[in-house]
Amino acid sequence: MENLMRFDVTNERNLTMLVDFYELTMANGYFSKEIQNKIAYFDMYFRRVPDGGGYCIMAGVEQLIQYLNNLNFTNSDIDYLRSKNLFSEEFLNYLKNFKFECDVWAIPEGNFVFPNQPLVIVRGPVVQAQFIETMILLTINHQTLIATKANRICRAANGRTVMEFGSRRAQGYDGAIYGARASIIGGCDSTACTIADKYFHVPAVGTMAHSWVQLFDTEYDAFKAWAEVYPDNCSLLIDTYNVLKSGLPNAIKVFDEVLKPQGKRPTGIRIDSGDITYLTKKCRKILDAAGYPDCKIIVSNSLDEHIIRDVLSQGATIDSFGVGERLITAKSEPVFGGVYKLVAVENNENKIIPKIKISENTEKITNPGFKKIYRIYDKESHNAIADLIALNHEVIDESKPLEIFHPIETWKRKTVTNYYVKELMVKVFEKGKQVYESPSVLEIKEFSKNESLKMWPEILRFENPHTYYVDLSEDLWGLKQDLLHKCIK
Amino acid sequence: MENLMRFDVTNERNLTMLVDFYELTMANGYFSKEIQNKIAYFDMYFRRVPDGGGYCIMAGVEQLIQYLNNLNFTNSDIDYLRSKNLFSEEFLNYLKNFKFECDVWAIPEGNFVFPNQPLVIVRGPVVQAQFIETMILLTINHQTLIATKANRICRAANGRTVMEFGSRRAQGYDGAIYGARASIIGGCDSTACTIADKYFHVPAVGTMAHSWVQLFDTEYDAFKAWAEVYPDNCSLLIDTYNVLKSGLPNAIKVFDEVLKPQGKRPTGIRIDSGDITYLTKKCRKILDAAGYPDCKIIVSNSLDEHIIRDVLSQGATIDSFGVGERLITAKSEPVFGGVYKLVAVENNENKIIPKIKISENTEKITNPGFKKIYRIYDKESHNAIADLIALNHEVIDESKPLEIFHPIETWKRKTVTNYYVKELMVKVFEKGKQVYESPSVLEIKEFSKNESLKMWPEILRFENPHTYYVDLSEDLWGLKQDLLHKCIK
The missing domain is CATH 3.20.140.10 (nicotinate phosphoribosyltransferase)
Structure with missing residues (x-):
């Protein structure tokens, strides 16, 4: 050498x-x-x-x-x-x-x-x-x-929250850091890129990955642990096993058992796979019926302006989009x-x-x-x-x-x-x-x-x-x- | 602030x-x-x-x-x-x-x-x-x-030289620097990215931009000046005005007048626009007839593995490819x-x-x-x-x-x-x-x-x-x- x-x-x-x-x-x-x-x-x-x-x-x-x-x-x-x-x-x-x-x-x-x-x-x-x-x-x-791509995506979201989630798929470290900066300029509300928050004072956000859920013996245990640590910022990822059969019921159980007794409200649930339109509509109804109409529905998973516009036009009930690789690389062009x-x-x-x-x-x-x-x-x-x-x-x-x-x-x-x-x-x-x-x-x-x-x-x-x-x-x-x-x- | x-x-x-x-x-x-x-x-x-x-x-x-x-x-x-x-x-x-x-x-x-x-x-x-x-x-x-994209492009070039030219269109500074590094790993022969040469010891190459040609009163003056400065590395960009009517005749004139008397041979001519197949075939014949069969033909302009394979299958006579934006961003995916x-x-x-x-x-x-x-x-x-x-x-x-x-x-x-x-x-x-x-x-x-x-x-x-x-x-x-x-x- x-x-x-x-x-x-x-x-x-x-x-x-x-x-x-x-x-x-x-x-x-x-x-x-x-x-x-x-x-x-x-x-x-x-x-x-x-x-x-x-x-x-x-x-x-x-x-x-x-x-x-x-x-x-x-x-x-x-x-x-x-x-x-x-x-x-x-x-x-x-x-x-x-x-x-x-x-x-x-x-x-x-x-x-x-x-x-x-x-x-x-x-x-x-x-x-x-x-x-x-x-x-x-x-x-x-x-x-x-910034231009972010602006298109935010326009499609039509006033809903858009979070930049792309660091892991960016083209190099600056691609992530300055990509997060440009995403905010283009209209994104926040980023998952922590260093961009530290240096550019743009809000960084994030909750849990599937690994948190997997690490515990059951999904319920994982959600419960999270709610105990973050009762004021309790947002749960509900698609590790099955959104409707397991994720959402476990989430609501934890909202009821951990948050409600403390007088706390859940922040949201996140879905990272599956049919967004179908799942968000179902989740919204079930959350409302369970007494959580204020619980936000967050979706991620290879989104861009076209998919966002499409699922919204189909009546998907979404409060917040996490947009990753298709924003941070401007994938379509x-x-x-x-x-x-x-x-x-x-x-x-x-x-x-x-x-x-x-x-x-x-x-x-x-x-x-x-x-x-x-x-x-x-x-x-x-x-x-x-x-x-x-x-x-x-x-x-x-x-x-x-x-x-x-x-x-x-x-x-x-x-x-x-x-x-x-x-x-x-x-x-x-x-x-x-x-x-x-x-x-x-x-x-x-x-x-x-x-x-x-x-x-x-x-x-x-x-x-x-x-x-x-x-x-x-x-x-x-x-x-x-x-x-x-x-x- | x-x-x-x-x-x-x-x-x-x-x-x-x-x-x-x-x-x-x-x-x-x-x-x-x-x-x-x-x-x-x-x-x-x-x-x-x-x-x-x-x-x-x-x-x-x-x-x-x-x-x-x-x-x-x-x-x-x-x-x-x-x-x-x-x-x-x-x-x-x-x-x-x-x-x-x-x-x-x-x-x-x-x-x-x-x-x-x-x-x-x-x-x-x-x-x-x-x-x-x-x-x-x-x-x-x-x-x-x-590295994977570079490997595809180099395979299409089938043994011809491939140079990475993409810094200006990279997604951030690391996109350029580590992109150049990965391009070499994938098979590229050299890069235009100077800092990658300095730190990774991969050969950096480069000649002139259109601006060099524009800066002089005539294309001939520009080529002559270049040949005088770089008689041992004389590679001329011949498409600022018109490849066949102006660029190539001026290049050959300069090879004859400046290089030949010194016993030097030209390195190459570069074409950055127009129909590559047609132009390179014409240029090859004219260069050969003018006594410069060893003068390399270099092409650039939004190349990727598909265009390279296509023009080669049409008989384009190319020695060297400069590949920019479609490599450094892996544009197709x-x-x-x-x-x-x-x-x-x-x-x-x-x-x-x-x-x-x-x-x-x-x-x-x-x-x-x-x-x-x-x-x-x-x-x-x-x-x-x-x-x-x-x-x-x-x-x-x-x-x-x-x-x-x-x-x-x-x-x-x-x-x-x-x-x-x-x-x-x-x-x-x-x-x-x-x-x-x-x-x-x-x-x-x-x-x-x-x-x-x-x-x-x-x-x-x-x-x-x-x-x-x-x-x-x-x-x-x-x-x-x-x-x-x-x-x-």
């Missing part, structure tokens, strides 16, 4: 080297060509909403800030890179003394975001702006994916396809030169230039009408009507009056210095819930939602056309 | 509290009932191979060992738990002085593993053996999922459903009392008792014939014929002669002390490749593979039947 330091899941974490190797070969290339300090602009954006949905929920900005604040190449990083025989000493020396100098803008977490609009914009020396690509994508892609593209550079006179990447596929052509996003709201309903991506210097005069149009099918036009606008992006770094403080996770969740009230229900449909308008300003549209025609020549 | 310590992606990592909250409520319950030191046996196993495959590749044991070696509740963990008003001071005091005392067995990484056999067995005080459930599942589920079940306890006389969990679904009934696994090999071909799960005290006499039978359809029987057996599981912890050292990742990869030679090709098919036999010994089968009949009574 080599005598080198081994990576340990419990090590201190320096994620600076969590980077695609080509960012390093390119960075070294910029140095060799002496263009490392050329100012570049990159947009991070996505092209498609997962699961055929109409919106995504932005998440991950707080972790992105932490990463950018802690960029730091250790001596062992430098030694490792030197051993590759690819990098110049000048470049390695630069890394050794690395100091982050970029400007960064982001859409704050919890916002409703849409395809083809920048979620993050970076401006700075190309060697730096390029380097941070991997972690920007990794961070925003992951948490936005899970586990990839969030955010990309990071060069959109402009500055020339020697600090003039912005927009850049475009063309493609056979019209939707894949990038929007060039240094931009900002306006969200346009109706003055009466306060509903969001459209987003307008504009060049950064553009200002909208809210006192005047605003004509917006589809960026490809340009004959689709609309003139908006009686509106106001809000700029979506905030500056989070100014020349490498953090200038934005993230709210707490519960504040973000609350913010996101309020934002949802400003979205037309048509946008929020599970399938075939109305496509929210993300338009380009006249000037940006014109610039794009110019560049396209020049490229094609 | 609260004045509490905030979790930071760059913090030192103590994953002790990455635990489902119910493990803690149960643990506290065991204390209250004074059964915390009852000796329990848990099996971790899975029930189904993802993607309809015939086998999985075991991975994650090294990280599991690290976690178990570092279980440690800090004062702030204890304070946090106390604030929940659920846990007794006696229990909190126990956590404060926590010392891991369990025995742990595991199947070493890289092994071919199959449904319903234990991958990990834990024996120890129930309070401890229960507590570590979440991290055992999280660790083994994630890495086994990705992103959940590995490992479970952790109580299978036995010891009574006060240290006698093992087997436990069973029954289910309507026959496949979901657990295998009771403290067990071990024999893999049976044919003495001539050295191919694996079957696995036999036996009670831990059972010994197979290889000199005698061995009758094995299907554990449910028991009339399906076979007598094996001319065989030898190997015990699959190794002891990794003895009363809380590590007694096994993980090989390096490349050693595991090599081991796994050798193991694949001992598997019948019928097991390795992508679809409808032959089901590898995982049978129960006569004694174990009998024990299970006894318990089942007792339960049903």
Whole structure:
């Protein structure tokens, strides 16, 4: 075995080297060509909403800030890179003394975001702006994916409690921890992930596993023991043997014998297998008849938004859903396809030169230039009408009507009056210095819930939602056309 | 904002509290009932191979060992738990002085593993053996999922190079880092994930992104600059504008003008979009005609085992595949459903009392008792014939014929002669002390490749593979039947 330091899941974490190797070969290339300090602009954006949905929920900005604040190449990083025989000493020396100098803008977490609009914009020396690509994508892609999935699931639950239960099936430790964080942002009420509660102050919940029941001689003994330990939080898992023949009768017996004499009420019963609709209806009737109409019915077992909607439409009587693997991995579509593209550079006179990447596929052509996003709201309903991506210097005069149009099918036009606008992006770094403080996770969740009230229900449909308008300003549209025609020549 | 310590992606990592909250409520319950030191046996196993495959590749044991070696509740963990008003001071005091005392067995990484056999067995005080459930599942589920997916993809590539390119679309930072590790175990040749190279000594590779090409005035300038910086590793991305009209001609021009005069050969060209079959065939012909038959063709762009097999069957001329999001998230089936079940306890006389969990679904009934696994090999071909799960005290006499039978359809029987057996599981912890050292990742990869030679090709098919036999010994089968009949009574 080599005598080198081994990576340990419990090590201190320096994620600076969590980077695609080509960012390093390119960075070294910029140095060799002496263009490392050329100012570049990159947009991070996505092209498609997962699961055929109409919106995504932005998440991950707080972790992105932490990463950018802690960029730091250790001596062992430098030694490792030197051993590759690819990098110049000048470049390695630069890394050794690395100091982050970029400007960064982001859409704050919890916002409703849409395809083809920048979620993050970076401006700075190309060697730096390029380097941070991997972690920007990794961070925003992951948490936005899970927050969006959680939001769909919570919408299906229609006001009922949703608990995130997925840690054991997450894709890695951060998948569990930040997945729990993003789930709360997306609308979940609580999580089973204890460390997420400790650090993000989001409520952790949990009762018993089948093993508790198995460990005792009988199910009744197991329930009795639990009720004695947790008379104020007595929630029993009733499907280890047989829900209706054994689990529920034993639970009610224990409620009657242990809780009732103390004047306590049971919290709930949980079912983790079998036919949810049938069992919950039966259990509800039996619990009500036994004098426990306040005992909640909790279900778990491979749930997602479709199953939840389906069993509720069949009249299942459920108070609370525990959602595991299908949420924590976004199982139905586990990839969030955010990309990071060069959109402009500055020339020697600090003039912005927009850049475009063309493609056979019209939707894949990038929007060039240094931009900002306006969200346009109706003055009466306060509903969001459209987003307008504009060049950064553009200002909208809210006192005047605003004509917006589809960026490809340009004959689709609309003139908006009686509106106001809000700029979506905030500056989070100014020349490498953090200038934005993230709210707490519960504040973000609350913010996101309020934002949802400003979205037309048509946008929020599970399938075939109305496509929210993300338009380009006249000037940006014109610039794009110019560049396209020049490229094609 | 609260004045509490905030979790930071760059913090030192103590994953002790990455635990489902119910493990803690149960643990506290065991204390209250004074059964915390009852000796329990848990099996971790899975029930189904993802993607309809015939086998999985075991991975994650090294990280599991690290976690178990570092279980440690800090004062702030204890304070946090106390604030929940659920846990007794006696229990909190126990956590404060926590010392891991369990025995742990595991199947070493890289092994071919199959449904319903234990991958990990834990024996120890129930309070401890229960507590570590979440991290055992999280660790083994994630890495086994990705190693298995990687193995399928590498089999489709049929000896061609496969590079793991997925960091930016991984589900969290560990998803990228340990996903890269598991990809190599599964058979990938290299990864783009730099930190995985630094810590696991698996080769990191990478060249350029589209942004490098865009940054220069022309594609030719960009390629020329690259060839000048990396004359010995000149691999060019040729699809920023148009592969055949612009990318490839510019690449060949640069090979001719920059590399040839230096006596250098190009490494490769990469295509990241468009029709792979058509483009690679065209490119191969043009490169050959231009005098570069040794220039490799590398493709990327949402590849998986099915697309790779498909384009190769159409005659695509590809030397190397870069596989991203569909590998790093196991997109087609992103959940590995490992479970952790109580299978036995010891009574006060240290006698093992087997436990069973029954289910309507026959496949979901657990295998009771403290067990071990024999893999049976044919003495001539050295191919694996079957696995036999036996009670831990059972010994197979290889000199005698061995009758094995299907554990449910028991009339399906076979007598094996001319065989030898190997015990699959190794002891990794003895009363809380590590007694096994993980090989390096490349050693595991090599081991796994050798193991694949001992598997019948019928097991390795992508679809409808032959089901590898995982049978129960006569004694174990009998024990299970006894318990089942007792339960049903």
